Amino acid sequence: MSNLLDVANLTKRFGGVTAVDDCSFGVEEHSITALIGPNGSGKTTAFNMITGYLPADSGHIVFGGAKMSRPRPAQLARLGLCRTFQQARVFNQLSTRENLVAASQPSWRQLFGARSTAADREQADELLADFNLSDQADKLARELSYGQRKLLEFAAALVGSPRLILLDEPSAGVNPVMIETMERHVRSRHAAGATFLIVEHDMNLVMRLCDPIIVLDQGSPIATGTPSEIQMNSAVLDAYLGA
């Protein structure tokens, strides 16, 4: 199978610290790839460079065949790459439903049309029902619980059926029931054809859900493989346990 996303030689330095060091890896189409590593190994920095939130010092990405050395978030969104943030960033002053409408990438003509059309509402309500958020549709996003906001952000990333969804610690700060809910949604979208790249600290979740797993340490990949391969890998154990 071919790679949907290729990361080539990404490097980022902050002063004297090299956060991401000549990092290259690929994300296979229709996989649920995990990106793990000890704290400070450069996962989030790599994520931010891939999604255009942080300019890379060098290197480039290739997404769906398009090579980009300075990707922009909006451009990636239109090409079908969406991400979530660790802290569940939603539009707090908009209603839950409008959060999804705002993510619907209107054409220039639609930009000057109605704020939410019947079609917009239908599309949003379908997603909300899917995420069990229908009762919250008219509430402002800031009135939702943290877990609900996390779900809403995930739902907003799915508007427009992107090809690749990058999740930054989907299980961080949410209760166990919610982690299962997240997992279920990832699986159902995966079954529907989406590709995932997930940064995650919850090893149980990663081992259950993801294949392959890429392990970063000190800014570059040290191992790639199936969950059982990674669990047996001595370099990975060294990185985590500091042997």
Added chain:
Amino acid sequence: MTVVRRAGLALLLTAAVLVGFVGVTHWIMNIFIFTVMYAGLATGWNLVGGFAGYTSLGHAAFFGIGAYAMDVTFEHHSIGAGYVPFAILPFIGIGVAALSIPLGWIAMRTRAATFAIVTITLLFVVQTLAFNLKSITHGSQGMGITPPPFALHTYERPFYVAMLAMLVLALLITWYVQRSKLGLALAAIRDDEDKAHGVGVHVTAVKLIAFSTSVAIASMIGAVWAYYVLFIYPQFAVDPLISIGIVLMVFLGGKGTLWGPALGALIVVPAQQYFAYELGASKLYLIAYAGLFLVIMLFLPQGIIPSLASWADRNRHRRARTLSGGQLVSPPLHELLP
């Protein structure tokens, strides 16, 4: 829109127009004109300051550019029966909108406090240009426009109607923006601009549309003002107090609402005129400005209209709870679980 609402609006507009035709003394009429002028400026400012969340202190620069555009145009041209200057307003608006796009593109790369500083710098740059481009603006000497041959006892009427037309235009644009995806995109930008990029909002374009529309309104109002006051000079036409007054009014009435900015102007301008009258020609009214600003920040940080709305909302909830037997119904389990 309900019939009641539509009738109310029609009544309000009729009343606003009629105010210009009641026979009041010139100085009262003068207050009316300035109130409507600031209402228009504040409503226009709200597009970028309220909806996009970009607190511009540079709107007085565009107000001044509009004012000078008016005077420069009619320096060597006849104003005819006095109505020609009103006819060129759309051209001034379009010209300033075009000019503002590169300026806004640079300024809007900054945010929050930096944006406020960049825009106030823009204001002083324009003021300095007005001082120094002597061949166009006559520098500190100032420049004038021929007084129109309007009948003395109804002299202010055309200016009042022109200012009112600008206010109605600003309100219509605001109303439209609120109801379009443009408004949704602006709200997303105000909440979290980086996130908005990530979900594919055309952030830069939407911000520039809001900015250029907003300053175009300011420039057209500045042009009407220049014609009304007849004589302008740099500190008068490009005055930081205009920017500050606008921001004060919008904050008082309610940022990001349709009627808030106009309501703020309706309160602040007559109050300011009253203070200026009571406290003499000294600039003591500026202290009243500062005091008012503090009071707003302390007691009405959201502004009048949003505060009233949330108060009404709370009341409705309380009533609903009382109706359900005074008991707090516990929310269903799935609401407790995230």
